[in-house]
Amino acid sequence: MVIYGVYIVSKSGGLIYNYDHNIPRIETEKTFGFPLDIKLQYENKKVVVVFGQRDGINVGHVLLSVNGSPVTGRTTEDGKDVFELIEAKENFPLSLKFGRVRATTNEKIVLASMFYPLFALASQLSPVPKSSGIETLIADTFKLSCFQTLTGVKFILVTDPNMQGTEVVLKRIYELYADYALKNPFYSLEMPIRCELFDTSLHTLLELVEKSGTANL
Amino acid sequence: MTIYNMYIFDRYGTLLYYGEWNRTKQSGMSREEEGKLMFGMLFSIKSFVTKISPLDPKEGFISYKTSKYTIHHLETPSGLKFALNTDNQAQGMRELLKKIYSDIYVKYVIRNPLCGIGEPIISELFKTKLDLFIKQAPLSAARAS
Numbered sequence: 558m559v560i561y562g563v564y565i566v567s568k569s570g571g572l573i574y575n576y577d578h579n580i581p582r583i584e585t586e587k588t589f590g591f592p593l594d595i596k597l598q599y600e601n602k603k604v605v606v607v608f609g610q611r612d613g614i615n616v617g618h619v620l621l622s623v624n625g626s627p628v629t630g631r632t633t634e635d636g637k638d639v640f641e642l643i644e645a646k647e648n649f650p651l652s653l654k655f656g657r658v659r660a661t662t663n664e665k666i667v668l669a670s671m672f673y674p675l676f677a678l679a680s681q682l683s684p685v686p687k688s689s690g691i692e693t694l695i696a697d698t699f700k701l702s703c704f705q706t707l708t709g710v711k712f713i714l715v716t717d718p719n720m721q722g723t724e725v726v727l728k729r730i731y732e733l734y735a736d737y738a739l740k741n742p743f744y745s746l747e748m749p750i751r752c753e754l755f756d757t758s759l760h761t762l763l764e765l766v767e768k769s770g771t772a773n774l
Numbered sequence: 775m776t777i778y779n780m781y782i783f784d785r786y787g788t789l790l791y792y793g794e795w796n797r798t799k800q801s802g803m804s805r806e807e808e809g810k811l812m813f814g815m816l817f818s819i820k821s822f823v824t825k826i827s828p829l830d831p832k833e834g835f836i837s838y839k840t841s842k843y844t845i846h847h848l849e850t851p852s853g854l855k856f857a858l859n860t861d862n863q864a865q866g867m868r869e870l871l872k873k874i875y876s877d878i879y880v881k882y883v884i885r886n887p888l889c890g891i892g893e894p895i896i897s898e899l900f901k902t903k904l905d906l907f908i909k910q911a912p913l914s915a916a917r918a919s
Binding site: 672682695698 | 778797799801812814815818825826827828829832833834836840845
């Protein structure tokens with residue numbers, strides 16, 4: 558059982574807490590000859606693979622470094638443009654490192670506010686009366702479980718698709734939230750949770766769940 | 775186990791077909807509007823899933839569940855989207871959707887020269903075959919078990 562992350566979304570849709578538990582790092586380094594057999598493109602301030610999946614380098618992966626020098630935007634550390642580098646034959650062989658990027662905090666905030674309308678739409682488009690919003694969303698690589706409290710706060714847990722008993726874990730996280738965030742006099746509602754005690758007890762909980770399952774919660 | 779309704783969209787978001795069997799709540803808007811809303815939701819979920827996924831997704835979004843219903847989703851490489859609403863007990867709906875695609879859609883729409891591509895499906899034959907398929911396959915399986 559692997560837990561990838563926990564998100565808490567306030568009732569107005571803002572991300573108030575997020576924690577990445579253990580997201581595997583996917584990185585591949587490979588030496589290429591001229592011409593490059595994968596197609597790269599500059600989008601969203603990143604150099605992204607758009608075509609030519611091979612040897613663990615997948616479409617959507619981002620160029621991380623060229624010959625060991627990290628890439629920021631479309632330039633390497635010494636200020637050279639990546640696309641000029643890969644178009645000139647004399648620079649080859651080149652060692653390129655690709656990887657799947659993790660969402661930045663800003664992107665996570667966007668994702669959290671994206672989930673909010675999806676949750677509402679799911680209940681509006683229901684074919685039967687009195688349906689709630691999304692409770693579990695299953696994709697091939699993960700399962701997302703969402704628990705909404707009566708006050709509208711959403712607890713979201715991203716785990717591997719076979720994980721069982723996520724509802725119990727979410728309820729436990731709710732308890733921790735009630736104990737350590739809400740009872741903290743320095744915490745104001747709807748604001749990001751910055752509370753050490755909450756952090757540590759959440760980490761302990763997640764580790765316990767990963768090690769021994771949800772049976773003894 | 776009950777099947778409520780089904781939507782088929784093409785890759786541009788046109789609602790090609792809507793089938794309804796045991797639906798008890800209407801959304802209170804026209805079918806066209808509802809189709810747009812549904813496609814918009816599936817489209818957003820697809821992008822949400824690729825962004826939040828910890829690993830490289832292959833098939834992406836498969837299904838979501840609320841307290842009352844489950845939506846099963848199948849997207850073909852050509853961008854055709856099938857969305858099927860059932861109750862929460864339904865199992866093996868992905869295979870069913872693949873069957874609807876390969877045995878009914880391909881057979882009675884793609885192989886019918888009078889069905890325009892990217893236009894809503896008006897073929898009576900498709901409708902009867904789909905109704906028949908939905909009525910016999912899952913319900914009898916559920917009763918037998």
